[in-house]
Amino acid sequence: VVAVAQTNMADAEALMQLKKSFTNSSSLSSWLITNTDGDKSPCAPGSHEWHGVVCSRGKVTGLRLNGLRLGGTVDVGALVGFHNLRSVSFAGNNFSGPLPAVDRLTSIKSMFFSDNQFTGVLPDDFFSKLSHLKKLWLDHNELSGAIPASIAQATSLLELHLAHNAFSGELPPLPPPALKVFDISWNDLEGVVPEAFRKFDAGRFGGNQYLCYVPTSDRPCKRVQAAAASSSKRSPMAFVTLLVSVVVVALVLCLCCNRSSRVHDFDPAHRGGDGLDERPPVYMVKQFSTTGKRSASWLGKRTRSSLRGHRRAASAAKADELGGGAGDLVIVNNGKGVFGLTDLMKAAAEVIGSGGHGSAYKAVMANGVAVVVKRARDMNRATKDAFEAEMKRLGAMSHANLLPPLAYHYRRDEKLLVYEYIPKGSLLYVLHGDRGMDYAGLDWPTRLKVAVGVARGTAFLHGELAGHEVPHGNLKSANILLAPDFEPLLVDFGYSGLINHMQSPNSMIARRAPECAAGHPVGAKADVYCLGIVLLELLTGKFPSLYLQNAKGGTDLVMWATSAIADGYERDLFDKAITSAWKFALPDMARLMRVAVDCVETDADKRPDMKVAAARVEEVVAAAMATVRERHQAAGGESSRSSSHAQYVRDGSMQRITSVGERSSRRGSNDYSS
Numbered sequence: 001v002v003a004v005a006q007t008n009m010a011d012a013e014a015l016m017q018l019k020k021s022f023t024n025s026s027s028l029s030s031w032l033i034t035n036t037d038g039d040k041s042p043c044a045p046g047s048h049e050w051h052g053v054v055c056s057r058g059k060v061t062g063l064r065l066n067g068l069r070l071g072g073t074v075d076v077g078a079l080v081g082f083h084n085l086r087s088v089s090f091a092g093n094n095f096s097g098p099l100p101a102v103d104r105l106t107s108i109k110s111m112f113f114s115d116n117q118f119t120g121v122l123p124d125d126f127f128s129k130l131s132h133l134k135k136l137w138l139d140h141n142e143l144s145g146a147i148p149a150s151i152a153q154a155t156s157l158l159e160l161h162l163a164h165n166a167f168s169g170e171l172p173p174l175p176p177p178a179l180k181v182f183d184i185s186w187n188d189l190e191g192v193v194p195e196a197f198r199k200f201d202a203g204r205f206g207g208n209q210y211l212c213y214v215p216t217s218d219r220p221c222k223r224v225q226a227a228a229a230s231s232s233k234r235s236p237m238a239f240v241t242l243l244v245s246v247v248v249v250a251l252v253l254c255l256c257c258n259r260s261s262r263v264h265d266f267d268p269a270h271r272g273g274d275g276l277d278e279r280p281p282v283y284m285v286k287q288f289s290t291t292g293k294r295s296a297s298w299l300g301k302r303t304r305s306s307l308r309g310h311r312r313a314a315s316a317a318k319a320d321e322l323g324g325g326a327g328d329l330v331i332v333n334n335g336k337g338v339f340g341l342t343d344l345m346k347a348a349a350e351v352i353g354s355g356g357h358g359s360a361y362k363a364v365m366a367n368g369v370a371v372v373v374k375r376a377r378d379m380n381r382a383t384k385d386a387f388e389a390e391m392k393r394l395g396a397m398s399h400a401n402l403l404p405p406l407a408y409h410y411r412r413d414e415k416l417l418v419y420e421y422i423p424k425g426s427l428l429y430v431l432h433g434d435r436g437m438d439y440a441g442l443d444w445p446t447r448l449k450v451a452v453g454v455a456r457g458t459a460f461l462h463g464e465l466a467g468h469e470v471p472h473g474n475l476k477s478a479n480i481l482l483a484p485d486f487e488p489l490l491v492d493f494g495y496s497g498l499i500n501h502m503q504s505p506n507s508m509i510a511r512r513a514p515e516c517a518a519g520h521p522v523g524a525k526a527d528v529y530c531l532g533i534v535l536l537e538l539l540t541g542k543f544p545s546l547y548l549q550n551a552k553g554g555t556d557l558v559m560w561a562t563s564a565i566a567d568g569y570e571r572d573l574f575d576k577a578i579t580s581a582w583k584f585a586l587p588d589m590a591r592l593m594r595v596a597v598d599c600v601e602t603d604a605d606k607r608p609d610m611k612v613a614a615a616r617v618e619e620v621v622a623a624a625m626a627t628v629r630e631r632h633q634a635a636g637g638e639s640s641r642s643s644s645h646a647q648y649v650r651d652g653s654m655q656r657i658t659s660v661g662e663r664s665s666r667r668g669s670n671d672y673s674s
């Protein structure tokens with residue numbers, strides 16, 4: 001008895017020792033040895049709950065300490081005495097420094113260290129003692145060096161996630177014999193993927209500049225080869241170009257530094273904020289006014305001179321036909337009337353952001369109409385005729401969840417695209433931005449409304465633009481604008497045939513789907529992947545790392561959701577902002593997450609097509625809204641609100657609507673959230 005009591009106390013003390021190695025451990029305030037605990041183990045019946053400590057049959061079997069903002073180190077010495085410990089999760093914290101010597105935990109089965117800042121190399125014999133290990137997640141850290149050849153000795157290993165680190169060198173010749181999932185994407189590996197590794201999905205090797213899944217003649221598979229090739233091509237002229245580029249970049253950096261003080265005011269990543277996960281910059285309208293108002297310098301020098309060349313054009317008032325417009329601005333949708341470049345030149349303008357295609361400006365014209373003008377640099381893939389035909393086609397699109405372009409201006413080296421200005425801004429901004437009133441409006445029923453609207457809009461595009469390589473191509477929360485009633489409006493769609501991907505390889509989010517990272521061409525299923533990411537974003541409230549180009553930050557939502565579903569703890573992932581008030585909806589959230597996870601399947605062939613994905617979202621949303629309605633009715637309140645939303649969910653949202661103002665007034669009471 002004394003021995004058991006000592007062991008129990010040893011468990012409590014070992015956990016306290018572990019806690020001591022953490023900094024910022026306020027989330028573990030329940031970890032304490034109280035007088036009333038006596039000799040109880042943290043797992044003994046009647047013992048107080050120790051947050052994150054998982055027990056089975058009175059023994060500590062797991063530690064689930066993910067996402068607690070813990071820092072410092074992990075004292076592995078404190079854990080070696082837990083002989084029944086099978087799973088530890090320290091993912092999504094702020095641990096840094098070398099990875100602790102977790103290979104001492106020889107009976108462990110799952111370890112999750114993703115999304116920290118661990119550095120250093122893995123020792124050569126790292127895997128040799130981990131014969132029981134089944135899952136190891138080390139992705140999204142700063143680990144470097146070679147992948148130890150001892151992985152072949154991890155005989156039980158089923159999943160190994162090493163993505164988004166700085167591992168270098170070549171892959172070892174053999175993977176562990178039982179390995180089913182292997183992800184090494186976004187590292188610095190080189191060489192040719194050994195035959196024995198080619199049974200794994202090609203997408204999981206993407207993002208390694210010199211790693212060739214299969215060798216090809218047009219791509220170096222070794223860093224030295226690449227360096228030699230580029231130096232042999234370098235000419236004196238290239239050197240001059242390089243020098244000029246450096247000077248230009250330095251100048252641009254200076255300008256950016258000047259501007260960044262303003263940008264930071266609106267950048268949650270630079271604010272103390274609520275200390276949630278690191279949230280990368282979210283630029284949005286309503287933030288900073290820049291260029292000299294009414295100077296029209298924002299339109300670009302060439303556009304202004306092009307306008308002077310076209311002054312022969314009639315005044316805006318006279319250009320009353322679609323396809324016309326004053327000063328070479330071609331109106332493709334007259335939802336906001338007819339206007340011309342001259343009207344834009346006189347407009348008060350402010351920068352609202354800079355995306356993959358170029359800068360975006362808000363311009364308020366003299367008649368009070370506010371538009372967004374986007375200057376697109378790299379839309380020169382199609383001929384002028386093809387470009388114009390495409391813009392007319394996009395402008396004529398009519399769906400309650402699409403924001404078609406209103407007008408364009410064509411020049412060979414730059415295009416202007418004009419859209420109606422949507423004051424509430426994007427889902428990205430509302431969800432991850434300043435967390436103001438609109439964020440509070442993003443409750444569970446509203447998120448359902450956004451989810452179903454996005455699915456409907458994208459499915460509509462997949463019908464209308466079925467011939468496109470990827471019908472939307474740029475589906476992400478920055479391109480989902482929110483109407484006053486939170487109806488989602490997709491923007492920046494249908495550009496895949498217009499953008500020169502050589503000049504602008506990263507401007508379409510669809511090209512970051514795993515199959516494209518592996519070198520396959522973009523296809524319609526990449527939109528399905530992006531839809532899955534948006535659904536995960538709505539469910540978790542987290543900023544997806546997919547939206548960042550190679551940068552650190554955000555959350556690998558695919559990894560999180562997939563592993564959470566596999567391990568049955570998806571409920572831990574849902575945004576607290578929705579789970580706290582809508583606890584009864586947890587099963588519906590889990591259903592929507594399953595749809596999302598099917599959409600983000602790495603193998604594009606295994607993803608549903610857009611029609612099926614959208615139908616599944618419709619189905620889950622209808623059921624979830626029915627649950628909400630029942631709850632409201634049971635609580636005796638707000639039944640009228642919920643039934644109007646049910647009506648919304650039934651309505652196919654396919655009316656021809658030309659402007660957002662019209663949308664809101666037409667829909668009127670047929671809405672849940674407003």
Ligand SMILES: Nc1ncnc2c1ncn2[C@@H]1O[C@H](COP(=O)(O)OP(=O)(O)OP(=O)(O)O)[C@@H](O)[C@H]1O
Pocket residue numbers: 283284285352353354355356357358359360372374419420421422423425426429474478479481491492507508
């Ligand atoms: N019509 C609009 N009304 C209000 N805000 C808009 C509108 N169009 C775009 N925005 C916002 O302006 C910002 C810049 O848009 P832009 O399209 O240039 O970049 P992006 O959407 O971040 O990236 P990408 O160019 O890859 O689509 C984004 O925050 C976007 O949400």
